[in-house]
Amino acid sequence: KAGVTQTPRYLIKTRGQQVTLSCSPISGHRSVSWYQQTPGQGLQFLFEYFSETQRNKGNFPGRFSGRQFSNSRSEMNVSTLELGDSALYLCASRGDLGVGTEAFFGQGTRLTVV
C-alpha cells in the first residue's frame, strides 16, 4: 500500500509569490490534515479536510487555504508569501477506523521563501 505522497519535496519562492503544495493520501483515507513545522514551534495545525469539506482550521491567516478533491487528494495554497512562511509543510492522512486512529505522514514539502 502506497504511503502519503507530497509534491514537490523542495520549493524556493520569492516574497509576494504564491505557492501550491499537493498531497495524495493513503488509498481509502478520506481525512487529510496539513501541518506547518518550524524549529522551536514544532508542528502547528493548519486545517483538516474530510470528503472534500474543511472540518477544522488552525490559527493561520487567510493567506493559507486548502481544498480536497473527490479522490481525497488535497492541495494547500499560500498566497503573498512572507519570509516567515519558510517551513516544512507536512500532510497527514487518517482512515475511518475510529477516533483514535493514528495519522500517517508524508515526507513533507520544504518551502523556502527568499
Added chain:
Amino acid sequence: AQTVTQSQPEMSVQEAETVTLSCTYDTSESNYYLFWYKQPPSRQMILVIRQEAYKQQNATENRFSVNFQKAAKSFSLKISDSQLGDTAMYFCAFKSNTGNQFYFGTGTSLTVIP
C-alpha cells in the same frame, strides 16, 4: 485548548542504554489518545507508540514503552537497548476523543552515541 509540552529539547544516550523522554499535556477532557512519533533525518514522521487514555495499562511496542500517568497528565517514552537508528526527533502528540486535530509538542532531538 489542549497543550503538549516537551521540556527536553535535546538528549543523548549511549548505544544499548536506556533513555526516557518526557511529555506533559494539559486538557480538561477525560477521553483522549496520546502518541509518540519519530522523525528521522529523512523527515518521515513514523508512529512509535499509541496510548488510549481509558486504558490504565501502559502501552509497549518492542523496545519502546510508555509511562502514562493520567492524573499527573504525564506521558513519557522509554527506549530500551538504544540503537543508532533511534537517532531522530521525537514528538509527543495528543488527540481528543471528539476532535480531529492532533496537538504536538515541540519535540526532543535524541542522539544515540556509538
